[in-house]
Amino acid sequence: MISVVLAAGLVLAGVPSGEDTWGSDAEATGEIIRTNLWEAERERRTREKDQPDPEKRLAEYLRSAYCARAGEESGSGAVLPCGDVPADDDLPECDDAGVLEPLLRRTRATPATPWGPWYVLSDWACAGDLVPAFTAADFRELPLAPPALHVQPARGQVLVHMPTIVYSDDAVQTLETELLGYRFEVQATPSSYRWDFGDGETVTTRTPGRPYPAKDVAHAYRSTGTQRVTLTVTWTGRYRVAGAAGWQDVDGTATTTASTPDFTVVERRSRLVTGTCDDEPDAAGC
Incomplete structure (x- = not known):
């Protein structure tokens, strides 16, 4: 299997170091948000586990091919889910597990406010790389x-x-x-x-x-x-x-x-006895 080298690190301008950036308004700054496969999947699983009700979530995730989205209203780096798959030469070479579509994310400030634009959280990768090895x-x-x-x-x-x-x-x-x-x-x-x-x-x-x-x-x-x-x-x-x-x-x-x-x-030695062990349970050998 050939691994894919993804953009390392989460680029979020204007967010203080150490703060929880999940569900923040970082997308509104217009920064391109990309992290590696593991971090992206861990974020998705954690957020969905912490808030099982989709109606109350402040972050939504989608695996999909994407197209660039232009326009000031969307911010730099925003995308739209679409059906445009890159050419085979641009996709990672994977084994039988196949290619994994990018993980997209969008956020909102509260459950009552509209969703922001979609951004790429992690890019095309091998599906087999998503599962950790059991050592x-x-x-x-x-x-x-x-x-x-x-x-x-x-x-x-x-x-x-x-x-x-x-x-x-x-x-x-x-x-x-x-x-x-x-x-x-x-x-x-x-x-x-x-x-x-x-x-x-x-x-x-x-x-x-x-x-x-x-x-x-x-x-x-x-x-x-x-x-x-x-x-x-x-x-x-x-x-x-x-x-x-x-x-x-x-x-x-x-x-x-x-x-x-x-x-x-x-060690047991045989002895001649006059009766059985039922008759003499305390006899030698019984």
């Missing part, structure tokens, strides 16, 4: 929930030298977040699972394992003691502006970590 840093800031971590047997004790089964799930998480005024839908998908069994042994898998009788992810402890399993899941993501059709991949990954409660690795 790996943004992805890592999302409140991803660690998937559930299960251990079998699940009674707080496991047997030494016997397989201890662990498993999780591969559920996709869908979240929404806001970035620079845009609502984003984000889908996070587990891509790998790193199992730390607490005794120095680790294993990384592409799948989350399954419960007994499957033994996809299992570990035999070689000594007794207290242990815990820690699972670190690596997530890949994709995103889109809420309601849009196309998804884009996040350029990076995120991780979540979860641990089991402590459990005890024990």
